[in-house]
Structures are given as structure tokens and as C-alpha cells.
Amino acid sequence: MAVAEKTARAPISQEALEQYRGKWVALRRGKVIAAGDTFEDLTANSDVEPLDAVYHVPESPGVFY
Numbered sequence: 321m322a323v324a325e326k327t328a329r330a331p332i333s334q335e336a337l338e339q340y341r342g343k344w345v346a347l348r349r350g351k352v353i354a355a356g357d358t359f360e361d362l363t364a365n366s367d368v369e370p371l372d373a374v375y376h377v378p379e380s381p382g383v384f385y
Contacts, residue, residue, distance in 0.1 A: 334381070342379045346372040 332350050344362040346353045353372055356362035362374065 337377045338381075340377045341381075342377065344374065344376050346374050348372045 332347055332352070336352070337345065340352065340355050343355045343357060344359050345355045346362055346365070346368040348369070348371075353369075354362060354365040354367045356365060359374070359376075362368060368374075
């Protein structure tokens, strides 16, 4: 019986997020759906759905939390 391997990978590349430094972004299927200056701005956007992944993109490159 074969066991499928799962590998963790980032939902989107760091390069794709360059233009969103310091912003909050909503991701769906590896694409940015919306961005906002604050979490509240982002979640108020009607394009953002409850199951979208939401991240804050740090100002400095290489820092991700």
C-alpha cells in the first residue's frame, strides 16, 4: 500500500507579494483576491470570502509571520 506524501509549500511566492508590503491580503487558490491597509479594510471588501486565507505582508523582505 502506497502512502501519499504531502509537502508544505507557501500559498503564494514572495515575489508575487512584493507590491503588497505592509498590507493585508486575502488569498484564494494561490492568487491575491484583495488587499487593504488594515485587517478591517480587507475584511470589509466584498470580494473577500470567509474561507480565503488572510495574511499581513511584512514591510521587510524575508520576514514572514
